[in-house]
Amino acid sequence: MQLALFIIFGALALGGALNLLLQRHPIHSALSLVVVMMSLAVLYWSLGAEFLAAAQVIVYSGAIMVLFVFVIMLLNAGTEQRTRGSRAAYAVGIPGAAAIFCLLSFVFLSERGALKSSNIGGDLSSATDNIAEVSAMLFTKQLLPFEVTSILILVAILGAVVLARKEQ
Amino acid sequence: MVPTAYYLILAAMLFSIGIAAFLIKRNVITIFISIELMLNAVNLTFVAFAHMWHQVSGQIFVFFVMVVAAAEAAVGLAIIISIYRTRQTLNVDEIDLMKS
Incomplete structure (x- = not known):
């Protein structure tokens, strides 16, 4: 299969x-x-x-x-x-x-x-399902990197707006 | 039952096709698309190894790669738009000067 x-x-x-x-x-x-x-x-x-x-x-x-x-x-x-x-x-x-x-x-x-x-x-472990396992890892051990990625996205949005803006 | 090596070889194939497309293509947007293909190939190896070792860390890696790829696509495409505005071309052979 x-x-x-x-x-x-x-x-x-x-x-x-x-x-x-x-x-x-x-x-x-x-x-x-x-x-x-x-x-x-x-x-x-x-x-x-x-x-x-x-x-x-x-x-x-x-x-x-x-x-x-x-x-x-x-x-x-x-x-x-x-x-x-x-x-x-x-x-x-x-x-x-x-x-x-x-x-x-x-x-x-x-x-x-x-x-x-x-x-x-x-x-991965038969006791829990995949999403529970990923989110437990993401919001406990990897919480700081997860929050940093939100800042990265914010910077990327601002950068995209500034770069694609029409210059005066 | 699929040996993990098969997944890794599929990922290697996708990655080498991505490298070939990156080197051969002359359009900036297509070059950018082939970078996304290479990122996807690497993600497949991460998921295959995560499955093999029964660890969820590999999937966390893939999640972060996806986030960074999204940010990279937004900024990269903005740069492409601003290049097109100043040069009126997307061919990398003609975009070879920092300032012209």
Whole structure:
């Protein structure tokens, strides 16, 4: 059951990511990223992180991607054209990414014995559910970082307003 | 039963595609989108390890990454709007001077 879920939504995420790479228009890339995020939300749910699955849908594919699509449409961004820089980037980007992927998968596969396998659903601790556990951690041990993030959001809002304002 | 290594390899694939898109794409907005893809790949490894060790700390990490990504997207897109206002272009090859 979980293997089928993993294969279906892992393939969907991978296909969305490849489509992001291959499309030339920014709006197509943004919409493929929405596909990646939604399938990652399903994978989070299958790993027992129900709160993060909901937050992924609401915050990432809801708020952040709406912001991206909004800016793409506001700036009327068109298809990107090939330039001299893009040929150099192809020569560096594809081998570099392949090298990093080979390195990472070599490490993961060689340490495979130490990594266990996972069952579907939350078994963080069977006594409490995931949201109770996350919120207990967030509002007791991690209370100071949690409050600091609210200040970070406030600063980000002010910074966005100041930067995007029309200069006199 | 899915081995944790599979999740990690899926995350590695997404991360390398993000790196390739970051290097290849010439549009500022698409480059920004590929940064979000890399952040998502890292979040997947955090959740997979949190599940493997039966610890909730990894999920707390992902929560903070999401908050920082939201703040970063707001500020970054504001910067992109102000770049477009002064340069009238989104191509990174043409945005290579601090002041012009």
